[in-house]
Amino acid sequence: MHRSVGFVRIGEKKGLKKAIKLRNELGREMWGKFWRRLLKDPYLMTRLPHSVEPVIVYKPNPTKSDPEHRDACYLAKWREFNESGEYKYKTKVCSINKHGKLAAYTQTKKALLEAHKNNIEILTYMGRLNSIDLK
Incomplete structure (x- = not known):
């Protein structure tokens, strides 16, 4: 899944914040209560x-x-x-x-x-x- 956050237009810092927020929303939607565990344990x-x-x-x-x-x-x-x-x-x-x-x-x-x-x-x-x- 690829999503553009437009970091060239809004700047790198704001783009990174937006990308992380979008990643967390999609992760919670897909993985539910297991999302935090998947983030904390990469392996x-x-x-x-x-x-x-x-x-x-x-x-x-x-x-x-x-x-x-x-x-x-x-x-x-x-x-x-x-x-x-x-x-x-x-x-x-x-x-x-x-x-x-x-x-x-x-x-x-x-x-x-x-x-x-x-x-x-x-x-x-x-x-x-x-x-x-x-x-």
Whole structure:
């Protein structure tokens, strides 16, 4: 979205004030109560996940009779800060054969929701999370 504020005609200082005012109006209109948070944290959008759904992966589980056997599992993967301020990947893997499809999905989904509990409201607002309560 591009909008002209006419800073050449009205001057740079007045143009900057007008541009900031216009930016804040449009931001509040688009993002509602999350606008201040987006302004204060410039990297928030890069840290948010695209999806909060576990994925099905096929992990190798060889046996003597079938060395190419693969086991279907649900995988939940997210990042956390460690003590030194670096990102560390965390994963939760649940076997579908061992737990059943619904139980494996529920366990991994709960792990993802717990990992992203601070951002659940904004993810729901953006449409990246369906608001379904898991018990």
